[in-house]
Structure formats: C-alpha cells, structure tokens
Amino acid sequence: MRQDHLITATQLSRDDIEAVLDRAREVADDPGAFADRHAGHVLALCFFEPSTRTRMSFDSAAKRLGMETIGMGDVDSSSVSKGESLSDTVRVIEGYADAMVLRHPSEGAATLAAEHVSVPVVNAGDGAGQHPSQTLLDLHTIRENHGLDDLTVGIMGDLKYGRTVHSLAAALTNFDVNQHFISPESLRLPRSVRFDLHETGAQLREHTDLDDVLGDLDVLYVTRIQKERFPDENEYHRVAGEYQIDAETLDDASDDLTVMHPLPRVDEIAPDVDETDHATYFEQAHNGIPVRMALLDTLMENAEADEETEADR
Amino acid sequence: MSDHELRVSKIRDGTVIDHVEGGQALNVLAILGIDGSEGFGVSVGMNVPSDRLGRKDIVKVEERELSPSEVDVLSLIAPEATINIVRDFEVVEKNRVTRPDTVTGVLSCPNRNCITNADEPIETRFDVVADGVRCDYCSTILRADIAEHIDV
Numbered sequence: 001m002r003q004d005h006l007i008t009a010t011q012l013s014r015d016d017i018e019a020v021l022d023r024a025r026e027v028a029d030d031p032g033a034f035a036d037r038h039a040g041h042v043l044a045l046c047f048f049e050p051s052t053r054t055r056m057s058f059d060s061a062a063k064r065l066g067m068e069t070i071g072m073g074d075v076d077s078s079s080v081s082k083g084e085s086l087s088d089t090v091r092v093i094e095g096y097a098d099a100m101v102l103r104h105p106s107e108g109a110a111t112l113a114a115e116h117v118s119v120p121v122v123n124a125g126d127g128a129g130q131h132p133s134q135t136l137l138d139l140h141t142i143r144e145n146h147g148l149d150d151l152t153v154g155i156m157g158d159l160k161y162g163r164t165v166h167s168l169a170a171a172l173t174n175f176d177v178n179q180h181f182i183s184p185e186s187l188r189l190p191r192s193v194r195f196d197l198h199e200t201g202a203q204l205r206e207h208t209d210l211d212d213v214l215g216d217l218d219v220l221y222v223t224r225i226q227k228e229r230f231p232d233e234n235e236y237h238r239v240a241g242e243y244q245i246d247a248e249t250l251d252d253a254s255d256d257l258t259v260m261h262p263l264p265r266v267d268e269i270a271p272d273v274d275e276t277d278h279a280t281y282f283e284q285a286h287n288g289i290p291v292r293m294a295l296l297d298t299l300m301e302n303a304e305a306d307e308e309t310e311a312d313r
Numbered sequence: 314m315s316d317h318e319l320r321v322s323k324i325r326d327g328t329v330i331d332h333v334e335g336g337q338a339l340n341v342l343a344i345l346g347i348d349g350s351e352g353f354g355v356s357v358g359m360n361v362p363s364d365r366l367g368r369k370d371i372v373k374v375e376e377r378e379l380s381p382s383e384v385d386v387l388s389l390i391a392p393e394a395t396i397n398i399v400r401d402f403e404v405v406e407k408n409r410v411t412r413p414d415t416v417t418g419v420l421s422c423p424n425r426n427c428i429t430n431a432d433e434p435i436e437t438r439f440d441v442v443a444d445g446v447r448c449d450y451c452s453t454i455l456r457a458d459i460a461e462h463i464d465v
C-alpha cells in the first residue's frame with residue numbers, strides 16, 4: 001500500500017487491501033518478528049468520542065510493534081470543550097507523535113486532520129462517515145474464512161448511519177462479490193455511498209426482508225440499529241425486531257454461512273448463535289490486532305520512506 | 314433597440330452576464346462575492362423576456378472584467394449563462410460558462426454534521442460530479458438544490 005493516510009475505504013485499491021492483509025497474515029503467523037519494529041515511535045490515540053474496543057485495539061497493536069501510545073484522556077476534560085478547532089488540536093498533537101488515530105463525531109474530520117499534519121492519520125470513525133480500519137479487519141476475516149472472490153455478502157441493519165457498512169461496501173467493490181443490503185426503508189444506504197457503488201459498476205440489491213436472500217449468502221454482516229434513529233420507542237422496537245437473528249433464523253442458511261458483527265452487539269444477534277459454527281464475530285474482533293499492526297507498520301514504513309526521499313533531495 | 318436593452322442600460326466597460334436562468338441574478342452576485350460595497354456600478358435585470366430561456370436575468374458589472382475561473386462556478390446555477398466583456402461600449406469577448414472540476418469556498422455543505430460546518434478555519438470544497446456537486450470532506454452529494462446552499 002502506497003498511501004500516507006487511511007481516511008476512507010474508497011481510497012483503497014485491491015492491491016492496497018491485499019498488501020495489508022498479506023502482512024496481517026505474516027503478523028499472525030509470527031508476531032515476534034514485528035515486536036520491536038517501531039520501537040521509539042509514538043502513536044497518538046485521538047478519540048473525540050467514547051470508544052473502548054477500537055482504542056484498545058489500536059493501543060495493543062501499537063505496543064506489539066514496540067510503539068508507545070499517548071491519549072487525550074476524557075474528551076470532556078480536553079481542550080475540545082474549550083472550543084479549540086480540530087485543525088489546531090491535530091497540529092499540536094503532530095508535534096508529540098509519529099502517527100495518529102482519530103475518532104471524531106463529525107463526518108470529514110479525518111480528511112481535515114490529514115490536510116493539516118504530515119504524520120500518518122488513520123480514521124477510526126468519523127461520525128456516520130467511514131471506518132476503514134474496521135473494514136480491513138472485516139476483509140481479513142472474510143478472506144480467512146472464504147477468500148475474497150466469488151462471494152455473496154449480505155449487510156444488514158443500520159445502513160444509513162453505519163460507518164462500518166459504508167467502508168465495507170466500498171471496499172468490497174474491489175472484489176468479485178455480490179452485495180445484498182438488508183434494512184428498513186428508513187435506514188437504507190445513503191446517496192453518497194450508493195453513488196460510489198454505482199460508479200464502480202457494482203449492482204445494488206436492496207431488501208427489507210432477510211429471508212429473501214439468506215439462503216444465498218456466504219457472509220451475513222449484522223449491524224446494530226440504534227434507538228436514537230427512531231422518533232418513538234414503539235416504532236424502534238417494531239422495526240429493529242425484524243432485523244434480529246437467532247439460531248433458528250439461521251436454519252435456512254447455508255452450512256458455511258459466516259455471521260459477522262463489528263460489535264458491540266445489543267440484541268441483534270441472540271446469544272444462541274454464539275454456539276453455532278456460523279458465529280465469527282469474536283474471531284473478527286481478535287483480527288483487529290494483526291490487521292491494525294499490519295496497517296500501522298505499513299503507514300510508518302511509508303512515512304519513513306517519504307522522509308528518506310525528502311532527505312535525498 | 315431590443316426590449317431588454319430598454320430595461321438595463323448599456324455599460325462602457327465591464328462584464329455583462331447574460332442568459333442567466335430567471336430568478337438566479339442575486340445568487341449570481343452572491344457567488345461572485347459582489348454586494349455593492351466594492352464601489353463599482355452593478356445593474357440587474359430580472360425576468361426579461363428571452364427567446365432562448367423564456368425569461369432570463371441579466372447582471373452587469375461596470376469597470377470589472379471577470380475572469381473565466383471566477384465565472385465558471387456560475388455554471389452550477391446558470392448553465393446557459395454567457396459572459397460578455399465590454400470595452401468602450403463594444404463586446405470584445407463573449408464566452409459560455411464551463412463546468413469547473415471543483416468549487417472552493419462558495420457553497421456550504423448541507424450536512425449539518427459535516428466538519429466544514431463545525432467552525433474550522435477551512436473553506437468548503439466540492440467536486441463537480443455528473444449531476445451535482447459533492448463535499449470533499451463528508452461526501453454528501455448536492456443536486457438541484459445548489460442555489461440554496463450558496464454561502465458567501
């Protein structure tokens with residue numbers, strides 16, 4: 001991957017993705033070989049929005065590469081609440097770190113950050129925008145279970161606000177994948193994501209009922225439907241209930257179906273699914289470590305190569 | 314003397330933006346950042362009968378020659394507009410507007426949750442796509458409603 005930052009999944013080519021996933025495989029096979037690779041370097045974890053697992057996942061990945069990590073503490077106590085612009089904040093943090101991971105409630109925050117700093121920026125979620133490092137670990141999980149071609153993938157739940165969905169759908173267009181989107185009418189894919197899919201020539205197949213496609217799927221990617229998306233609670237319970245699965249739902253699925261979820265789940269996947277061979281979401285979460293190690297390793301390597309080129313001039 | 318020339322007098326030097334879609338004249342001035350405080354003469358004709366458009370608006374800016382890069386952004390709200398550069402009462406140059414690749418600093422993003430609406434010291438930037446413009450930051454696509462989001 002010859003990229004300086006990871007901001008959106010639409011920037012990734014098939015080669016980019018495969019290069020990171022190949023490296024993730026190497027990491028998983030022999031983590032010790034990567035242990036000190038970036039010793040002496042610092043990763044800033046800039047989380048302007050609460051997150052436990054993504055932050056811990058990056059923290060752990062960085063430390064396993066020999067890096068130190070620094071964070072911002074509680075968002076409320078940082079300068080965010082004092083009204084400092086994101087542009088200023090990232091320019092200050094740039095001086096403290098060799099790379100930064102950014103989670104922010106506004107769409108486009110990571111794009112803005114990357115324009116203001118010269119260290120690598122990883123978008124760890126920008127509002128309802130993108131979450132491309134999650135996509136890399138999703139793709140790694142799919143690849144290890146099925147390979148990435150000649151596949152039928154169903155993505156279900158909140159497709160409108162789900163940033164993991166937006167990134168995954170865009171990235172999958174690089175592969176020979178049939179994508180099905182299953183959601184309530186009010187939470188369909190947003191216009192901008194549909195636009196990108198159309199641009200690549202991908203076919204959009206949208207459904208309101210999982211039963212229409214369940215039997216054809218190799219992968220079912222489930223996301224959470226949040227209460228806040230509905231004007232009243234009854235409506236939420238009525239709609240969300242139709243997009244919850246349990247072991248019985250999966251009776252009609254192929255034996256090889258892989259069920260994924262970016263986690264945390266609430267009640268969209270019943271605990272009895274955990275006992276089936278379909279459940280892959282914990283494996284998926286664990287893949288965050290080798291994949292984020294591979295990603296950070298790649299971006300740090302690119303940054304160092306850029307520095308050397310500058311020095312030669 | 315034709316009908317519209319009776320309504321809006323000729324200018325000696327400057328720019329005449331003709332064949333603007335009816336009702337868009339004030340948006341044209343807004344996009345160009347002209348509000349009268351610059352001191353040069355500005356005249357506006359609205360809903361002038363036109364063979365080509367039915368009704369059109371005309372904007373005349375005296376003593377200022379607008380460059381193609383300044384006026385191309387007008388193509389988003391007035392695709393039929395013609396730009397006439399006038400010197401000593403004569404039209405010395407006549408151009409159509411062409412669609413630019415990007416529009417910087419003119420439009421505001423309709424997505425309230427976009428970082429460009431969060432008081433950051435940056436200009437908005439939109440890519441011009443097939444039938445609209447698209448925010449470079451949040452990817453939101455703006456179509457027919459472009460005129461409502463002019464922000465100058």
Ligand SMILES: [Zn+2]
Nearest residue numbers: 422427448451
């Ligand atoms: Zn925007």
